[in-house]
Structure formats: structure tokens, C-alpha cells
Amino acid sequence: MWIFTNKGFLSIIQDFRDPDILIVRARFPDHIQNLFPDAKITKTTSRDYLYRTLLPRQEVVDMLKKYTEEMDYTNFKDSVDEPVYQRACSEVWGNMRRYQK
Numbered sequence: 501m502w503i504f505t506n507k508g509f510l511s512i513i514q515d516f517r518d519p520d521i522l523i524v525r526a527r528f529p530d531h532i533q534n535l536f537p538d539a540k541i542t543k544t545t546s547r548d549y550l551y552r553t554l555l556p557r558q559e560v561v562d563m564l565k566k567y568t569e570e571m572d573y574t575n576f577k578d579s580v581d582e583p584v585y586q587r588a589c590s591e592v593w594g595n596m597r598r599y600q601k
Contacts, residue, residue: 504592508585513525524560525552526551
């Protein structure tokens with residue numbers, strides 16, 4: 501699952517050994533740290549996503565629930581503070597808009 505928040509972009513998959521563990525991956529470590537401040541992040545240069553952490557599924561569910569409950573913006577792209585990430589999000593928005601047509 502891809503998750504775009506105004507705090508970062510995450511790719512989340514299930515651990516093949518344990519369905520109760522999710523692997524939260526990111527292009528930048530702060531994208532994980534911003535949403536999971538206590539996570540132990542590892543860097544894996546042999547993988548597509550350089551940064552990852554293993555978390556209990558329920559912790560990820562709880563974070564997503566809390567994030568949506570506390571969300572207070574009316575425009576996602578405008579809520580992103582980091583300029584390079586904001587441009588990347590705008591490109592995704594444009595690609596999905598073209599896909600819609």
C-alpha cells in the first residue's frame with residue numbers, strides 16, 4: 501500500500517514470515533520517523549526503498565486512524581511543507597489526473 505501524507509510517503513507491505521508485522525518502507529528516513537517517532541529504522545542499500553522498519557500491524561493501523569482523525573487541511577498538496585516532496589506529490593496528482601481521463 502502506498503500512503504501519501506503531508507509528513508511523508510510510505511510503502512507498506514506485510515512481512516512474509518508474520519502476518520501481524522508490517523514492513524514500512526520509505527525513500528527518506530524522516531518520512532518514517534515523522535509518523536513513527538519510536539521506530540528503529542534500518543538502511544538497506546540492496547533494496548528499492550532504502551529505509552524500512554518492522555512494526556506490529558496494529559501500530560500502523562493506530563497511526564493511520566490517528567492521522568485521519570487529526571487531519572485538518574482542505575487541500576493535501578498545499579499542506580505539504582517540504583518543497584521537493586510537494587513537487588513529487590504534485591507530479592503524482594498530475595499522473596493520476598491523466599489516468600482518470
